[in-house]
Amino acid sequence: MYTPLSIYEVLELTHSIPKQKEETRKLQITGGSTYVISLPKRWITQNGLKKGSQLLVRQEEDGALAVLPPERGKPERAEEALIKVSPEDNIEALIRKTVSVYLRGYNIIHIRAKDRKEILSTQRNAIKTFARNMLVGTEIVIDTSTDLTLQVLLSYPELSVPSALRRMTIITSSMHKDAIAALRNIDHQLAKDVRATDYEVNRFHLYIIRQLKMAIQNPRIITEIGLKTARDCLGYRLVTKMVERTADHATNIAKNVQLLNKQLDEEFLQAIQEMNEVAISSFETSIESLFRLDYGLAESVIVKANKIVSLEKRALLSSKETDIEEAANIRLVIESVRRIAEYSMDIAEIVLNMTVETVIE
Numbered sequence: 001m002y003t004p005l006s007i008y009e010v011l012e013l014t015h016s017i018p019k020q021k022e023e024t025r026k027l028q029i030t031g032g033s034t035y036v037i038s039l040p041k042r043w044i045t046q047n048g049l050k051k052g053s054q055l056l057v058r059q060e061e062d063g064a065l066a067v068l069p070p071e072r073g074k075p076e077r078a079e080e081a082l083i084k085v086s087p088e089d090n091i092e093a094l095i096r097k098t099v100s101v102y103l104r105g106y107n108i109i110h111i112r113a114k115d116r117k118e119i120l121s122t123q124r125n126a127i128k129t130f131a132r133n134m135l136v137g138t139e140i141v142i143d144t145s146t147d148l149t150l151q152v153l154l155s156y157p158e159l160s161v162p163s164a165l166r167r168m169t170i171i172t173s174s175m176h177k178d179a180i181a182a183l184r185n186i187d188h189q190l191a192k193d194v195r196a197t198d199y200e201v202n203r204f205h206l207y208i209i210r211q212l213k214m215a216i217q218n219p220r221i222i223t224e225i226g227l228k229t230a231r232d233c234l235g236y237r238l239v240t241k242m243v244e245r246t247a248d249h250a251t252n253i254a255k256n257v258q259l260l261n262k263q264l265d266e267e268f269l270q271a272i273q274e275m276n277e278v279a280i281s282s283f284e285t286s287i288e289s290l291f292r293l294d295y296g297l298a299e300s301v302i303v304k305a306n307k308i309v310s311l312e313k314r315a316l317l318s319s320k321e322t323d324i325e326e327a328a329n330i331r332l333v334i335e336s337v338r339r340i341a342e343y344s345m346d347i348a349e350i351v352l353n354m355t356v357e358t359v360i361e
Contacts, residue, residue, distance in 0.1 A: 039067070068220075081106040086114045091126045098127060099206065102135050102152070105214040111148040118145045133199055136164075136207035160226025161211050161236055162291060168204040168243050169287045171197060173280055175250035176340065180276045182257045183333060184269050194254035201247040208240045235354045239290060242343045246283060249336040256329040256336075264330070271315040276337050278307055282344035289351045295359050298351035301344055308341035 025037050047069045049055075056068040081101045085094060094111075101109050111127060113119045127148060131138050137154025175194050182190040211225045212233045219230050227233060282305040289297035312334060319330050 156224040179253040191254040191257040279340035286347040301348035
């Protein structure tokens, strides 16, 4: 919701994956049973190493060996950032700046008044509310009239990217089911609850983006956030955005329900229910195919989701008897359900691209 994925960001993510400078080294044997390999002199010099220096040798998930200087064996983490605030600063602009710093991976965010003036209470309260509601793992550790400090306390293993995405998916799926239930019963309170739940999806969305950006900047933490390769980061970034947009469509359905006042025709309700079941089933299966890295399961999503076209026609036909004043809202509901199926196919195609090597010779 706050960081739409543009083609420029996709290119940034793709090109920011470190390019490997490869050299061929011959494996040698000494003493009859010890294998050794020489290291590039330039690498030794760049890392300030000398004879007797300790190196960390780590086996990666794919079987490769990583050779690291000891001080680089632990993941590098951005520490502190300072945002200076003046009374004239727009609150929404301050929140966007705070989000950007959070996504860049800073663990401590200082928000400080310029020229020893005070931070306006409206500014301070808005940032505190946003941090509590939207920035996963963030606590307010300093709160004065001139200083506000946020600290991210959550470490990588405590909530992996796949775990956060699974929670995000469960909430999104539940939102859609509740939105359709609200439509059937013209339940304005349930529709309001669906809209209120959207912020939970956005919280996990921002958290996942933060983790992925940090992994792209420092590939050594990729396994710590629950992924296997740098290429997975781009796939998860795209999928996460589509899940967030899917939740937005649940919110859109709920908004339209709040504009309806009359009980809808049963034939239409059955048509939209069947359409939504296909869409949500496709959505849940597409995410499961990602977690399993299952090419065949992803392929089945595309086959299933393609049924949405005929179901949409049926829903549109059954809604023709609706009052003109409510017809527009109902068509928007139908469109939102169709978009869920489309996002499911997009997610499935990403999984196909990530797993195609498992089905080729």
